[in-house]
Amino acid sequence: MASPAYFAAGNFAAVARNSVELLLIGLGITLLLAMGGIDVTVGVVLGLAAIGVGNLLLIGANPWLAAAAGPVIGLVLGLLTGAVVVFGRIPAIVATIGLLGVYRTAIFVVLGGSWLSGLPPTLGAVFGARLFDAVPVSLIVIAAAYATAFLALRRTPFGLHLLAIGDNEERARLAGVPVRRVRLAGYAISGALCGVAAIFYVTTYRNVEMTVGSTLALDAIAAVVLGGTSIVGGRASLLGTALGVLLIRILQNGFTIVGMPSLWQPVVTGALLLGSLLLERGFAERFGVLQKSSP
């Protein structure tokens, strides 16, 4: 080990703390990739939702109302993204790259070019609290979200439809799956999860800067792919996503401790993303595992 500080309990706390938003966003990306979609706007959607929550706190609104604004804004933006992708019949990556530009401009417009800072610590009493002085509220919310998604994917028509679309959209359509409705719902859920993540973001940092969430989309996609969810759809691994998120945050934490400048982080994450895909492909070729190949 390069540094004994790595073992300090404080570091594990930091990793856990830094993983909260990514765990929620990664869950949404897992659902999207599993149905053959993708969304690179997740980071800025978190940003816009955080700005909404923060502004409501600043004008002294009821903290519950302020917190609720996060998922609502996320849901609306997710629905908008979904509508452009589904009804505009635009490949998700192209549509969300375009929307990324639009949302970034929107962040500039609502922030007016400065930071949103000095937010009151109102939300901390609930969302920063620990149940029975031990279990953080964020962990409870994350566990509930993952459990719901797990049950939905395995026990509900919606989940099965989502996986069926990812496996083969045309066949799903022919089998009577309401493809458009399910895809729209997928983007809406992902957006809402970004909004929930925004609540915890505001609770922790109590400010929102212009470049908020700029690498969250890459981190989330890398974590989900590392976790074994198929990038061409049809397969989702929720536990894998959670482990992927922790791995990425632990690595980033470790690199910070050994003194690597944070500018290298996207390089490491990008290499991790490509490396895991290459490994997977290599294994598939070596051992002849049957796999759906990219179109």
Added chain:
Amino acid sequence: MTTTNRKLILLCVLFVALVAGFGLDNPRFLTLNMARTVLQFSTLLALVSLGQALVVLSGGAGIDLSVGGAVSLSAVATMLAVQSGAPTFLIPAMAAASGLLLGLFNGLIVVRYRILPLIGTLGGYFIYAGAAMALTNGSSITGAPSWLTPLGRGAYAGIPLHFLCLVLPVFAITAAMLTFTSWGRWIYALGFNERSARLVGIPVDRVRLFIYTGSGGLAGLAALVSIAWFGSARPNIGVNLELESLAAALLGGVAISGGVGGVLGVLLAVVMIVTLQTGLQFINTPTIYQVGIVGLLLILSLLLDLLPRHWRAR
């Protein structure tokens, strides 16, 4: 009328409307000087958009999200080499070679390892753009020789030299290749129906590897122009180029599913986009608005494809 032609006409109308609009707002916009400024700023986007257009044209869910990162990293790598003692006369070769290498890497990821282009080049984008920033700590690397400056800032008959000597020839050669050579027709065949292309014996993988490598090479040329222009390598020179080049390629009439489109429209779309950006800057709009407007243009250009289908359904 094909969708492509309809888009070209729409593009021309948009362009005239833009120029007229900015001109009415301030007649100083309608000067030759302004035209030269637009062309000066068009070169980088034009070179990169050509690569993007070819990648999209060749189908297979083709997309190159790494173009901007490739421009930044090519520029940075070239000037880092110069800083550590490489002879300056090698700058053009080194910039082109680093671009080609990065493109080859993308191509291998996509063709050899069959990884979805959007994920493969997204990973590439973060590696390239991140490395360009990290290697330089975000600051420019100076030290370009003065003999390179004319390429970046010179003009002949009011047309910037790099536009005249790089953009026009490269577009002309590509247009000729697409129309008159078998490799050119193969690119359309790949995008139109990859399975049939394979069955009739077109070397699909080799053509696609060539295209991704070429897209990287064009990014390298863009890096060279940026070095010649600014006299230094800027690690953030490629920011937003993936969005702008996609918008240019799709506005220019290239079908997102591949197989349809040409490069003349792409060049027109580039000039249109840069005119819009220059005009916005001219009327003192914050630069961040450009990102949103180009993003909107990208989405609108694709929504446009829906219209004919919609009308036909009725």
